Amino acid sequence: MAALNAHAVLQDTFGYSAFRGQQQAIVEHVAAGGDALVLMPTGGGKSLCYQLPALLREGIGIVVSPLIALMQDQVDALLQLGVRAAFLNSSLDAETSRSIYQTLMRGELDMLYIAPERLMAPGFISTLEQVQQRFGIALFAIDEAHCVSQWGHDFRPEYRQLTVLHEQFPDVPRIALTATADTPTRNEIVERLGLEQAEQFVSSFDRPNIRYRVALKDNARKQLQAFLETEHSNDAGIIYCLSRRKVEETAAWLKEKGWDALPYHAGLDARTRQTNQQRFLREEGIVMVATVAFGMGIDKPNVRFVAHLDLPKSMEGYYQETGRAGRDGLQANAWMVYGLGDVVSMRQLLDGGDTPDERKRLERQKLDALLGYCESTACRHQAILRYFGEQHPGNCGQCDNCLNPVDTWDGTEAARMALSCVYRTGQRFGAGHLIDVLLGKSSAQVERFNHTSLSTFGIGKQLSQTQWSSVFRQLVAGGVLEADMEAYGGLKLTDEARPLLRGESEIWFRRDAEVSNISKAERASRSKEAYAGVNDDPLWLALKAKRLALAREQEVPPYVIFHDSTLLEILNRRPTTLIEMGRISGVGQAKLAHYGDEFLQVLEEHANGA
Known part of the structure; x- marks a missing residue:
């Protein structure tokens, strides 16, 4: 019963x-x-x-x-x-x-x-x-x-x-x-x-409608602009940044570029936060630039993308934040760029607090797991589910690693050069200085510390600066190097470095494509499947306009009237009677009584005008 x-x-x-x-x-x-x-x-x-x-x-x-x-x-x-x-x-x-x-x-x-x-x-x-x-x-x-x-x-x-x-x-x-x-x-x-x-x-932790993509930072703003222009020109989304300052600067920059972008962080006064949150919930196409202070309890189903301009703290944080995209079940993007600087910043943040050592170790392990995910050459969906103790039946066929499998290369010799350079410079310098030494660049700092006389000076000229950055980043991600917080983020060897330096083990790195090699047309083709081109459909725009008008009358978010998935079904099935409208998923008896005639009128006007 x-x-x-x-x-x-x-x-x-x-x-x-x-x-x-x-x-x-x-x-x-x-x-x-x-x-x-x-x-x-x-x-x-x-x-x-x-x-x-x-x-x-x-x-x-x-x-x-x-x-x-x-x-x-x-x-x-x-x-x-x-x-x-x-x-x-x-x-x-x-x-x-x-x-x-x-x-x-x-x-x-x-x-x-x-x-x-x-x-x-x-x-x-x-x-x-x-x-x-x-x-x-x-x-x-x-x-x-x-x-x-x-x-x-x-x-x-x-x-x-x-x-x-x-x-x-x-x-x-x-x-x-x-x-x-x-x-x-x-x-x-x-x-x-x-x-x-x-x-x-x-239940399964898999979110099959989310397309996960992780890229190296190579002018993050330019990368973000290309992503938004080619895939999300009119969509609602969330952009996460680590600092309040970066939130405000990014929101202001996006606004200059023509996006309806709003900042959100704990340093804003309560009224501003409330106003910006209400606009995000109740208006269409708002981009929220935020710290992690924003998101808990945000139930907006048609967030079409979540972008990270900085690393989150953990896989749990990443999963929760990206999970705010595509709650309506339609296609959505989880896009992230990161670099070695992010790793150092995040580790400084984790290690610098007053939390107990046990908590710091746990948080560091969680960050390492996220780095492992970023550097993985395997299916992103598989990697996420593996972290949560679940198996994925096979490649998802839609994340970056599945769509564009990365090449790998034997990095054993390069790793030994990098580790030797770290050791011979005293395990106190960051990647930028170490790369200058390996490339034989006589910068002011290299001269100051007399590193031009080291045996590692100039031994790495067969790799470019970008390639060396990748080597150091992957050595940090793999736990072979770590940032020494007492030396302002300088890199030092871990126990994992010993077998590599002794020639007892080898290491393979992912070979990332240069960002500039990804054509605009290729980027544009990757995601616009979310609505299969309906963003330019006059009926789709009319249905959204009616929903927005009704929402404003009642001072509620548009998705409280109908989710995008419901509107999409109305668009595709085009009901002509209340009985047919009642068969649409998400249209219960109360909503049918309140809004059925309103949306049928939009459909009828479109049919007569077509």
């Missing part, structure tokens, strides 16, 4: 004819009263896994979330579906909070989103006890459950106290959800939240 009801609610309320992946099993398990731990990638449909069973069960669903932006988004979307939803967090004034509290106590909510700080505030647990007695609590959903881990990237101490939910309400099912938990974090979630008896649902 529960399964039948679940399908009916899925179709009538959410407008979907079928579940995706493990959604049905999760919904049925929780609706029947079972606890669950759900690991599902961004864009995999986690929200439905607690929203639907909350509607199937008696009482009010309580959703614990640390993300203020996501609460607003989720509540806006649920209200569009005819679901009575509200949120309580620090963004509300006292009067609004009091009004929502009264609505809760009258039993007039189907779902309440609440920040963990508010949930744990004095007196609120007793409020929930009254709700349970009067109307019942359908379930507790603990979103972003990795926040419970002190080793995770988003640790929130309040999450440690959430065991009180099970202690006070032992008969209410709990569902904990996260998109980025490696095995140690998963174990900590189970332990800290008391979910030993919960059933675990682990």
